[in-house]
Amino acid sequence: MASVRLDDVRKVYGNGQVAVHGASFEVADGELMVLVGPSGCGKSTLLRMIAGLEEISGGTLSIGDRVVNEVAPKDRDIAMVFQNYALYPHMTVAENLAFGLKLRGHPRAVIDQRVNAAAETLGLGQMLDKLPREMSGGQRQRVALGRALVREPAVFLLDEPLSNLDAKLRHSMRTEIARLHRQLGATMIYVTHDQVEAMTLGQRIVVLKDGQIQQIDTPMALYEHPANLFVAGFLGSPAMNVLHGRLERADGLRLVLEAGLSIPLGDARVGEDWLGKPVAMGVRPEHLQPAAPEAAGFDTRVEVVEPVGSEVFVNQVFGTHPLVSRLPPRQLPQAGAALRMAVDPAHLHFFDAGTGRRLW
Known part of the structure; x- marks a missing residue:
């Protein structure tokens, strides 16, 4: 695993719109950091810049000891879990899990070992021959997690992975992700607009508004000592x-x-x-x-x-x-x-x- 460091990272689009204003923070090796804020606050843009899917307009992004501003996404040693699962509908669970490893030319024995280990970890062992359409939303989300897991990346990036699930499934999948993080000791950056997800999952939370960081701290420190009225009103249900x-x-x-x-x-x-x-x-x-x-x-x-x-x-x-x-x-x-x-x-x-x- 590896740490992730952002130094004054900015995103400015061609029309002059500033999506992220000088974000600076560090995600420690093995930490689960949550980026939270309302729609349009820049959290997904930040995650996509870390993934290499958005060009960085200014500042420095490092993964481990390497500056990756100009490094292609496939060479950043990251794995991303998307909101909409992004599974191949014509492939079985086993084939979906193995696809990325096959593209990278891993030996068959290594692919089988990693796929079986991920399936065992996520409770997918009896579903390896199923197609995505034959599975529930929670099971498909576990496959999406497993596809990232088999990569054994330096950093996991999760972009609102639970927003398409119902309340009961969201709770069980939050528990699953927290358990997986403890088991792997993985570096994870998790994006959500749901303050309950942020409070229950994050070891630390970055609160964003209008592309600017409002406060970074542990969940209870944010709850008990909000830095401003926005943080005070955003975290907590019912609101302050x-x-x-x-x-x-x-x-x-x-x-x-x-x-x-x-x-x-x-x-x-x-x-x-x-x-x-x-x-x-x-x-x-x-x-x-x-x-x-x-x-x-x-x-x-x-x-x-x-x-x-x-x-x-x-x-x-x-x-x-x-x-x-x-x-x-x-x-x-x-x-x-x-x-x-x-x-x-x-x-x-x-x-x-x-x-x-x-x-x-």
Whole structure:
């Protein structure tokens, strides 16, 4: 396996559109790195530049100790798994797995050994004589993974490989990919728009927006310490509640939203120089809970209650401001009921209202 390093890598198309603005990061040998962001953020373009399928407009891309900017895709020692499987419909599973090795002139004995090993690893041993049309979507995706696996490449690249599967299959295939990564110790770069996939699979995550890297960190570090409002809102389901107002000390620290509306913040730590200035405050749904009888709180009105089994999402409004809280299952509030809520002061996030950057 090998590391992958990007130094100020850019992609500019002929019409002047900048798809990737100076991306710089390193994927360690054996690491599973996830590139995540909304459609059009440049994540697939970055992956295609690593694969050699898109020309690099500027910067340096290295795989291991070798700069590969001008190296052909077939000579980069990478294997790519695509969203649409890209299997040959007239070939059996065994033939699909073996095809790339045959093109490279590997001996028959080596091909058979690698195909059988990949089939055993992915549970395809009883399907080697099947055609793709005779298989489910999850089985076909395993064949696509196996075709990359037999190559024994330095780097695996996966471009939204689970987006065509249903929810149950996506979960099982996420587990399969995570298990495969642990077993192989492989360097993998995985692209997805699904923040759940990113959080559950990535050892580290690169969050992108409009071709620019917003933050790089471990999943829980991103969740607990988002660098800006975009990262705060993108990661987490339901999304973080964000309220805009001014911090004031009046009967304790408060976020004043507008005339007559304010939220008590208890002993939340704030920078004193931000008092009286516009800020955005974020609170995760699990940190917005019913207020204890004697605690300071604020009154909301329940709009929609979403029980999902092990937890309940309660959608509320405070004035005109929508909020959602994550509650344990119990007697559910009714739509239209009043709820007195409180925020956990130890888990509040504050951002500059103008730039969106985290304050402290």
